[in-house]
Amino acid sequence: MRLSAVIALVGSLARISPAPAQTSCVPFVPCTDNKGCPDMIVDGTQIPIDLSLGKETWTSSECAVIEGEVAAGDRWLLRFDSATPNLGPGALIIGNPLEHPEWFDLVTCHGHPHFKEYTDYRLWTTKGYEAWTALRQANPTACPRDLLAANPSLGRQLVTGRKQGFCVVDVYQYTDGVCAASKNHPTKYSSCDDMGLSVCQTDFYPAFLDGQWIDVTGLQAGDYVLEIEVNAERFFQETDYLNNSASIRVTLPKGLH
Known part of the structure; x- marks a missing residue:
């Protein structure tokens, strides 16, 4: 991979407002911690820290191309960090991929299993994102994919999007919100052979990793909204x-060809 150019982007943070309801989706991964279920969030303060736009050249033999994360050739990629803390009373317990192969993509070019349906990355037009947040607030129990399927005109405002699976482990302690009162939150999960996320621990993926991007090649210049959603398919059970x-607002320049 060759980095041809980099343009720093500045964004203003915006967070989707929650509504008090439960989802109608059925999780595949049950809640098995006796203390309770996990409660995942996206730490929006991390998104703009390493946000950048770069023209990169990819070959057909590279893992990101083989796994469908990017097309071969010259591509403009909007890169960003992704941080997902667990604020719940209990841990996200995933375990050994070999014990639940249906939860994972086991054969990957990167050499380790990927947990399915962990995060969704979406890039919206500004008007599309406003309509999207209003629709979700009006239908708080609906799954995102069902809302998009039922509203094809809104889907056309989703200019690009992708799903990313990861090796979910404890990376660093989260100290805001409900986690601020106690500074002692032990780590337990540190290996792709025993995945999970402890209470008040954060799984973190820096912008330089494969897949930490939205491909914006060919998009028109203007304002957009980058949205990150963890567990969008309700793949694992949560308290909320x-x-x-x-989300964060970004401005794309001309010449993304």
Whole structure:
């Protein structure tokens, strides 16, 4: 991969407001911690820290191309960090991929299993994002994919989007919100062979990793909204699904060809 150019982007943080309701989706991964279920959020303060736009050249033999994360050739990629803390009373317990192969993509070019349906990355027009947040607030129990399927005109305002699966582990302690009162939150999960996310721990993916991007090649110049949602498919059980998204406004320049 060759980095040809980099343009720094500045965004203003916006967070989707939660509504007090439960989701209608059925999780595949049950809540098995005796202390309770996890409660995932996206730490929106992390999104703009390493946000950048770069023209990169990819070959057909590279893992990101083989796994469908990007097309071969010259591509303009909007890169960003993704941080997903667990604020719940209990841990997200995933375990060994070999014990639940249906939860994972086991054969990957990167050499480790990827947990399915962990985060969704979306890039919206500004008007589309306003309509999207209003629709979700009016239908708080609906799954995102069902809302998009039922509103194709809104889907056309979703200019690009992708799903990302990861090796979910404890990376660093989260100290805001409900986690601020106590500074002692032990880590337990540190290996792709035993995945999970402890209480008040954060799974973190820096912008330089494969897949930490939205491909914006060919998009018109203007203002957009980058949205990150964890567990959008309600793949694993949580105490609250309505606080799973964060977003940031970005401005794309001309010449993304």
